[in-house]
Amino acid sequence: MKLPGRLQQITPYQPIEPFEVVSQKLGYPIEKIVKLDANENPYGPSPKARQALAELAYPHIYPDPESRALRNALAEFTGVSAEHLIAGSGADELIDLLLRATLEPNEQVMICPPTFGMYRFDALINNGQVLEVERVNGFELDVEEICRLGELKQAKILFLTRPNNPDGGMTARETLERILALPLLVVLDEAYIEFCQEGGKLGERQSLIREVKQRENLVVLRTFSKWAGLAGLRVGYGAFPGWLAEAIWRIKQPYNVNVAGTQAALASLKDLDCLSERVDWIKAERERLTAKLAKIPFLKPYPSQSNFILCRVSGRDAAELKAALSASGILVRYYTSAGLADCIRISVGRPEDSERLLAVLEAMI
Ligand SMILES: Cc1ncc(COP(=O)(O)O)c(C=O)c1O
Structure with missing residues (x-):
């Protein structure tokens, strides 16, 4: 049986890889992975x-x-x-x-x-x-x-x-x-x-x-x-x-x-009240992280009103940067689509997540 013609033209949606799969691939236990690739809330349910x-x-x-x-x-x-x-x-x-x-x-x-x-x-x-x-x-x-x-x-x-x-x-x-x-x-x-x-x-x-x-x-x-x-x-x-x-x-x-x-x-x-306070923590961390990312010479963060920060990568390959971060247990989003191939998107995590990310980025300068 063949797929109907209209379905043959559809590229399947590329979801983020599940936590367990990434953990196995990288050889990192789940709790050591800093997951900043799908705009999830690092504080979890209230x-x-x-x-x-x-x-x-x-x-x-x-x-x-x-x-x-x-x-x-x-x-x-x-x-x-x-x-x-x-x-x-x-x-x-x-x-x-x-x-x-x-x-x-x-x-x-x-x-x-x-x-x-x-x-x-x-x-x-x-x-x-x-x-x-x-x-x-x-x-x-x-x-x-x-x-x-x-x-x-x-x-x-x-x-x-x-x-x-x-x-x-x-x-x-x-x-x-x-x-x-x-x-x-x-x-x-x-x-x-x-x-x-x-x-x-x-x-x-x-x-x-x-x-x-x-x-x-x-x-x-x-x-x-x-x-x-x-x-x-x-x-x-x-x-x-x-x-x-x-x-x-x-x-x-x-x-x-x-x-x-x-x-x-x-x-x-x-x-x-609890969830609103956590949203405020994420917003404060967004501003702090944006300022720190702006100091990394190969990144240009865009101002964001959300729980993620898009960064343009210059002077190095964005796909390689994503891969290097993954190898250190830090997951960010990379896109292959036109206009975004030189970008990575970083979800805002807890301050300690930002510190792990920044330490790896700073070591690359
Ligand atoms: C703009 C936008 N809309 C909708 C969704 C999906 O939301 P849900 O998890 O409720 O399906 C996402 C998830 O990343 C999103 O970025």
Whole structure:
């Protein structure tokens, strides 16, 4: 049997190698590895979330297909009513679901690379086409081109990441207003919004999530993977306009969010002081690490409003630098894609993680 033609053209998504595999390859025990390659939270789940997991009462019972308790708690956290909220097995699942619910074969999905890789992947597996509007001048959106193509109705959906992955830059509010006036569905991925500079309550920082109630063409995606340290449990959520929420409920697998993830997410929402303090630690460490990386002659860090720092590498090969760091037990992200081949992305860890990284980098000067 042959693969269907459309699948032959799709390059499989290249995920980060699992911890155990890397540990075996490098010959380092897991606890000695400094993992700064997937923007995970180095502090892990909050104490209340760990306790909820330890005390899980009903893992033998299927979860609530409508995630009612979680959606009600999220309604309080975000200020968006539960009818607009859908929980998913990570934000990743929601990206796929919303494309499945909206795309007709060969319709175009606009993306603005360099950005998160799953938009392209999911657009292609859902029979769509990808329309790229490359970022300009050091990762800024090419707003004029987005608006030109948007007004021509060239694409049905636009994905925007705010702050963007991999550079950590924020799109200005005024720019978003222009884009939201276009005749397309805008999916604003706020996976890292909790780490942006402006303070305020965790659920609200510079977010557009509350606007989903008023706008028919805005989706906001969020996740518990980053700020709440639950990446391994796969819990994300999205705020959707009514018409799209209805379509997604029709096609969603019933038990998409498991009981462990649900309980850990609920407990995280009851442990906001603790998690908020950890987010502040990561933000402070981001600023400290950025300043130190700027002093390494072969690195140029970009200012970030997220939990990672993109660095341009000059005078040496970025792939070799990544390999040299790996050999010392320090994992960072390296990209082969155009425009990023001379970059590495470093997730912000604990101060002791930064010290290990800096010691290896300084020894290379
Ligand atoms: C921009 C962006 N969106 C979504 C995700 C995926 O989030 P989740 O772990 O909730 O699937 C990531 C993960 O790295 C990301 O960088």
